[in-house]
Amino acid sequence: MEYTVQKLARLAGVSTRTLRYYDEIEILKPARINSSGYRIYGQEEVDRLQQILFYRELGVSLDSIKNIVTSPSFEGAIALKEHREKLLEKRQQLDLLIANVEKTIALTEGRIHMSDKEKFEGFKKKMVEDNEKKYGKEIRDKYGNDIVDKSNAKFMNMTQKENEEVTNLANEVQVTLAKAFATGDPASELAQKATDLHKQWLCYYWSEYSKEAHAGLAQMYVDDERFTAHYDKEQPGTAEFLRDAILIYTGMKQ
């Protein structure tokens, strides 16, 4: 049985372009060229194409396939094992990516609600969520679901006026914190004042304030690069400074 490009292409389920390309890169040459310059493939080429497509499905590059199908089988095995390693690495990276994307979606989701409500800064809602995750159960156990839901509802339904107030307060925190940072001492009076303002600001979002939650948030400022970036925008190190100040403020650090 002999095949022209299109016939072989249909048989194998690939495009004619693909076959010409495989000819070009010398991975699958036709058995012969007829008098009109047509490519003619035979049984051997069919088998070889099947092999090629098999490895292609495994995600092996054509260059590697070339080695596999032209070399003794043990070279093919080595190539395949290398390929497996690559795939496993790829999967690890992918898992990491997915985790990060999901984290970011949570964050962005918050940002949307906020832009509906006249653009708070983007990371606030995540704070509530994280707080809920970390201390939610404890607080719910202590005070019941009602009060906690009301607190979250409060956040979602802030009035315009409250929004202005909270924005001003946030600015005050920033300014005071910047000044305090210049002192270099998170235990300084200024730093503790900044921390107190931060607590007030927080209380706009949290119906229940707890030192533990406050301290937990502080640690998150340092752990999560997106929060860190926000606080370190003007002065690198500010996020860490704020954390230390909060730890002192909450008595978590002497």
Add this chain to the structure above:
Amino acid sequence: MEYTVQKLARLAGVSTRTLRYYDEIEILKPARINSSGYRIYGQEEVDRLQQILFYRELGVSLDSIKNIVTSPSFEGAIALKEHREKLLEKRQQLDLLIANVEKTIALTEGRIHMSDKEKFEGFKKKMVEDNEKKYGKEIRDKYGNDIVDKSNAKFMNMTQKENEEVTNLANEVQVTLAKAFATGDPASELAQKATDLHKQWLCYYWSEYSKEAHAGLAQMYVDDERFTAHYDKEQPGTAEFLRDAILIYTGMKQ
């Protein structure tokens, strides 16, 4: 603070080419061009680049990033969710690929040992392995580990003479099977003779023959495309025909 390409590139850990490319595709234009035609970036561009790199790390395409960083945040959220879907799909595919690659490695590994032993056809060892997997425990329970290990060892250490014998037998199977296939009846005398030859051939590899294992192998000939391809090479349908013949031979089908 103002930056030239290289300064910004160093700050952000990317190449200058990347920055020029981002300029070209209008995803990050410099704040201004100085009198010598140099690109000058400002704080705003630094922030934007940070954002771009953040999404890039998530594996988002530059085209999508363009939408994300230039559109209101909710569009970014949609893009991110789509991206997450893509990633999840990718992971599924990847898992499938890995499984297949591993299957093939097992197969190829067999082929290596064989080419060391004067080239058996590649799929035989996999048979032993699969048989071991499916019936190994049963056989080991029945006859003890010793005899089974010896059986496998036998396969790995076939003599040259045995190899010739088995190759001839394999040819006989093929020829007889082809003739039998022409009759169209897997219960025909010829088909049953082919099956008997197949059993003899098998016994070169299996120290213990069982009807169940034989029938299991027959099903695998149909289920695994690589085996199917081997038997269907000359006449499509042969693998299935052989399976039916074996099922009848082993009494698994009346």
Add this chain to the structure above:
DNA sequence: GTTGACCTTCACGTTGCGTAAAGGTGTAAA
């Protein structure tokens, strides 16, 4: 004035084809 480190704009290479464009071939119907 001359290094040397910087900057600029082309422009080709990478992977695996898709998609024309421009033209020759083979066969069956009008």
Add this chain to the structure above:
DNA sequence: TTTACACCTTTACGCAACGTGAAGGTCAAC
């Protein structure tokens, strides 16, 4: 016999996200 139509050929640009020169201008220091 012409004509239509399906097939074949080569050539070549396009895709993503840059890497890697090449050829040439700029800037500060020695």
